[in-house]
Amino acid sequence: MNKRMIGFICAILAGMAGGLVLGWLMKPATSKDSTLERLRSDYQADYVLMVAEKYATDQDALMAEALLLDLSPKAHLDTIKQAQVMAQQLGYSDVEKQLLSTLTEALIVEPETPTEAAQ
Amino acid sequence: MNENRGAWYLLTGAVIGLIAGILISLMVVPVKYVNTDPASLRAEDQQKYRALVAEAYLAEGDLGRARSRLALLGDPDQAEALVAEAQNILAEGGSDNQARALALLAAAINEPSMLVTPLPLAVELAVRPTEYVPAGTQTVGPTRTPGPTGTPRPTSTPLPTQGPPFVKIQEFPVCDPLPEEPLLQVIVLDAAGNPVPGVKIEISQSVGGIETFYTGLYPEISAGYADYTMEPGVNYAIRVGESGLTTSDLTAPSCGESDDGKTWGSLKVVFQQP
Numbered sequence: 001m002n003k004r005m006i007g008f009i010c011a012i013l014a015g016m017a018g019g020l021v022l023g024w025l026m027k028p029a030t031s032k033d034s035t036l037e038r039l040r041s042d043y044q045a046d047y048v049l050m051v052a053e054k055y056a057t058d059q060d061a062l063m064a065e066a067l068l069l070d071l072s073p074k075a076h077l078d079t080i081k082q083a084q085v086m087a088q089q090l091g092y093s094d095v096e097k098q099l100l101s102t103l104t105e106a107l108i109v110e111p112e113t114p115t116e117a118a119q
Numbered sequence: 120m121n122e123n124r125g126a127w128y129l130l131t132g133a134v135i136g137l138i139a140g141i142l143i144s145l146m147v148v149p150v151k152y153v154n155t156d157p158a159s160l161r162a163e164d165q166q167k168y169r170a171l172v173a174e175a176y177l178a179e180g181d182l183g184r185a186r187s188r189l190a191l192l193g194d195p196d197q198a199e200a201l202v203a204e205a206q207n208i209l210a211e212g213g214s215d216n217q218a219r220a221l222a223l224l225a226a227a228i229n230e231p232s233m234l235v236t237p238l239p240l241a242v243e244l245a246v247r248p249t250e251y252v253p254a255g256t257q258t259v260g261p262t263r264t265p266g267p268t269g270t271p272r273p274t275s276t277p278l279p280t281q282g283p284p285f286v287k288i289q290e291f292p293v294c295d296p297l298p299e300e301p302l303l304q305v306i307v308l309d310a311a312g313n314p315v316p317g318v319k320i321e322i323s324q325s326v327g328g329i330e331t332f333y334t335g336l337y338p339e340i341s342a343g344y345a346d347y348t349m350e351p352g353v354n355y356a357i358r359v360g361e362s363g364l365t366t367s368d369l370t371a372p373s374c375g376e377s378d379d380g381k382t383w384g385s386l387k388v389v390f391q392q393p
Contacts (some may be wrong), residue, residue, distance in 0.1 A: 004128060007128065007129055007132075008128050008129065008132040009132070010132070011128070011129040011130070011131070011132030011133045012132040012133070012135050012136035012139075013136060014133060014135035014136060015132060015134060015135060015136020015137040015138075015139070016136035016137070016139050016140035016143070017136070017138040017140060017142060018133075018136070018137055018140060019136060019138060019139060019140015019141040019142075019143070019144065020143060020144045020148075021140075021144075022137070022140065022141055022144070023140060023141040023142075023143070023144025023145045023147065024144050024150050026141070026144075026145070027144075027145070027149060027150040032158075032159055032160065032161060032162070033152075033159075033161045033163065034152045034155040034159040034160050034161065034164075035160065035164055036164045036167065037170070038151070038152055038153050038154070038155050039154075039156070039157065039160075040154040040155065040156060041154075041157055043156060043157060043191070046188070047168070047171065048170065049175075050171045050174070050175035050188075051171065052174040053174075053178040053179055054171065054174045054175055054177060054178055056240045056241060057177070057178045057237075057238040057239070057240060057241055058216075058241065059241045060372065067167075067171065070164070070167060070318075087260040115272070
């Protein structure tokens with residue numbers, strides 16, 4: 001490879017590095033395209049609490065699951081556990097912690113209803 | 120022969136790299152925001168969040184907390200955003216319960232003195248909750264941003280839509296001012312004569328089809344107000360509340376003649392709990 005080719009490749013790489021930085025800076029910092037999944041953990045905990053409060057009145061476990069899936073595609077029980085940890089750190093009231101526990105129990109009992117029905 | 124082409128090849132390479140870098144940064148590895156707040160959510164997720172706040176409000180009846188949660192979304196007018204979302208949900212045939220919750224919360228924000236009773240819990244809460252104990256001691260954590268301090272649950276009073284069925288007490292045409300389109304204007308009052316938001320109204324017409332709408336979506340008029348655009352000459356029947364009687368033969372009133380034919384006014388119907 002001659003010197004000219006090496007220089008050409010280096011110029012491309014340098015340009016690409018500059019382009020990446022430029023592109024990332026072009027993205028507005030106030031962009032409103034975040035998702036529930038990327039909420040800060042204390043906001044996520046409050047979201048889970050709202051799901052638990054809703055579940056406590058309608059007992060719709062499938063809806064609760066769907067709402068938790070919006071928050072995180074991983075296992076919803078893990079999501080609630082994280083919320084429970086946060087609830088302890090942030091000093092949620094006993095009633096609120098209990099609502100979270102009740103939601104956990106409900107989703108342990110009937111977590112896979114659609115899948116089981118499919119099988 | 121030695122060709123002298125200068126350093127143009129370097130500039131060419133840099134431009135190619137620059138364009139490729141910008142495309143990659145915008146399309147392949149765009150900026151991802153983490154640890155965001157609800158105000159930065161995309162519109163779709165903001166709507167989900169707002170609806171959940173309203174449903175949680177119905178569960179706990181804590182207006183202060185609901186307002187704190189809504190404040191995180193940064194809506195310039197919380198009630199207006201709630202009403203707009205409720206109307207969208209109804210227009211798109213979405214969840215009636217969500218629309219009702221949004222309408223009720225909007226009404227409560229507009230009239231903070233309004234009492235909304237928490238829905239009864241469908242689950243039994245033990246005296247001592249079973250807490251999840253994390254592995255390891257965690258002492259440092261973020262401050263609790265969204266949730267205000269735990270407010271005691273309000274004492275139980277009847278839900279706005281519960282109690283005796285609403286009965287029609289008044290019905291009259293509205294010709295002055297003449298509306299652009301004939302409206303069925305429904306006003307729902309409780310026994311004390313106060314407007315009641317969040318009341319479900321089912322409307323059916325002689326040609327078939329049932330639609331649902333709720334009071335409280337126009338808080339600037341009245342928390343107990345709802346309206347529906349009528350087709351002239353069509354008979355409608357409505358049922359107010361879950362246990363109300365059906366009121367039929369509701370039709371757009373004629374308000375005289377014009378060059379284009381008949382002009383149609385609105386029909387105002389007032390319902391009240393006995």
